[in-house]
Amino acid sequence: MERLFDRGLPAGPIDPEDAYLDLGIPPGTGRPYTVLTMISTLDGKAVVGGKGSTWSLGTEVDHVLFQQIQRNCDAVLVGAGVMRVDDIPYPRITPAETRRRTDLGLRPRPLWIVISGSGRLSPDLRLFEADSSDTMLVTTESADPEALRALLGKTRIAAFGRQELDFGAMGRALREVHGIRRLNSLGGPILNGAMLEAGLIDELFLTLAPKIQNGRQAVTLFEGSGRPQDQLVGASLVSLYRSGDELYLRYRLAGS
Numbered sequence: 001m002e003r004l005f006d007r008g009l010p011a012g013p014i015d016p017e018d019a020y021l022d023l024g025i026p027p028g029t030g031r032p033y034t035v036l037t038m039i040s041t042l043d044g045k046a047v048v049g050g051k052g053s054t055w056s057l058g059t060e061v062d063h064v065l066f067q068q069i070q071r072n073c074d075a076v077l078v079g080a081g082v083m084r085v086d087d088i089p090y091p092r093i094t095p096a097e098t099r100r101r102t103d104l105g106l107r108p109r110p111l112w113i114v115i116s117g118s119g120r121l122s123p124d125l126r127l128f129e130a131d132s133s134d135t136m137l138v139t140t141e142s143a144d145p146e147a148l149r150a151l152l153g154k155t156r157i158a159a160f161g162r163q164e165l166d167f168g169a170m171g172r173a174l175r176e177v178h179g180i181r182r183l184n185s186l187g188g189p190i191l192n193g194a195m196l197e198a199g200l201i202d203e204l205f206l207t208l209a210p211k212i213q214n215g216r217q218a219v220t221l222f223e224g225s226g227r228p229q230d231q232l233v234g235a236s237l238v239s240l241y242r243s244g245d246e247l248y249l250r251y252r253l254a255g256s
C-alpha cells in the first residue's frame with residue numbers, strides 16, 4: 001500500500017495496519033464528530049448484490065482500513081437496512097484493545113448503534129449477542145411496540161422524535177449522556193441521505209473499487225431526496241492512499 005498524501009506525513013509505501021492508526025478525528029461539540037465509511041464501484045454503485053456483496057467489493061487492504069477507522073471512534077452507527085442484509089456481528093475486543101482504547105480516551109468498548117424508525121429488527125441479529133450495554137437501538141416514538149418488546153434485555157433502546165427521527169436530539173444525547181465524541185457511521189445509503197440533509201456528516205472515507213457493475217438500478221452512496229445543482233455539498237480531500245488499483249479517499253465535507 002502507498003500513501004500518496006496525508007496531512008503533511010511523508011509519501012511512500014506503508015503497511016495498511018499503520019496507515020490509519022491516528023486519524024486525528026476531533027471530539028465534536030454539541031454532537032459527536034461523525035465520519036462515514038463507504039465503498040463504491042467506478043460507476044458509483046454502493047449496492048451490487050445481497051448479503052456479503054459490499055464486503056467482497058473491497059480487498060483485504062480495504063477491510064483493514066475499514067476496521068482501523070472504527071478503532072479511532074467511540075461508537076459505530078449503522079442503518080437497519082444494513083443489519084437486515086448483512087447481519088454484522090459485534091467485533092471481538094481483546095483486553096489489549098480495551099486498554100489501547102482507554103489510553104486514547106475512547107469508550108473502552110465501542111457502542112454499536114442501530115437506527116430503525118420502525119424498531120422492527122430481529123432479536124436474533126448477531127449484534128445482539130454482545131453485552132446489551134454495548135449496543136443501542138435508536139428509534140422514534142412511533143416504533144412498533146411489539147417489535148421493541150422483543151428486543152428488551154437484548155439492547156438499550158432510545159427514542160428521539162415522534163414520527164421522524166430527531167437527529168439533533170440523538171446527537172446531543174450521544175455526546176452529553178453517553179459520552180460519544182467520535183462516531184463512525186457505516187451507512188447504508190438511505191441513512192446517509194438523511195444524515196447528510198441533517199448536516200451530521202463531517203467526513204467521508206470512500207474506497208473506490210476498480211470495478212464496474214453497469215445497469216440503471218444504481219443505489220448510490222447517498223439515497224436522500226436530492227439537491228438542486230446549485231446546492232451540491234462540496235468536500236475537500238484530506239488524504240489519499242492506494243493499493244494496486246484501489247483508492248482510499250478521505251474527504252471533509254463543506255460546513256463540517
Ligand SMILES: NC(=O)c1ccc[n+]([C@@H]2O[C@H](COP(=O)([O-])OP(=O)(O)OC[C@H]3O[C@@H](n4cnc5c(N)ncnc54)[C@H](OP(=O)(O)O)[C@@H]3O)[C@@H](O)[C@H]2O)c1
Pocket residue numbers: 037038039040045046047049050052054078079080081082083085086115116117118119120164165186187188189190191192194223
Ligand atoms: N457500499 C457501501 O459502502 C455500503 C455501506 C453500507 C451498506 N451498504 C449496502 O446497502 C444496503 C442497505 O441499504 P439501505 O439504504 O437500505 O440501508 P440503511 O440506510 O441501513 O437502512 C434503511 C433503514 O434504516 C432506517 N433508517 C434510515 N434512515 C432513517 C431515518 N432518518 N429515520 C428512521 N429510520 C431510518 C429505516 O429502518 P426501518 O425501516 O426499520 O424504519 C430504513 O428502512 C445493503 O445491501 C448493504 O450491504 C453498502
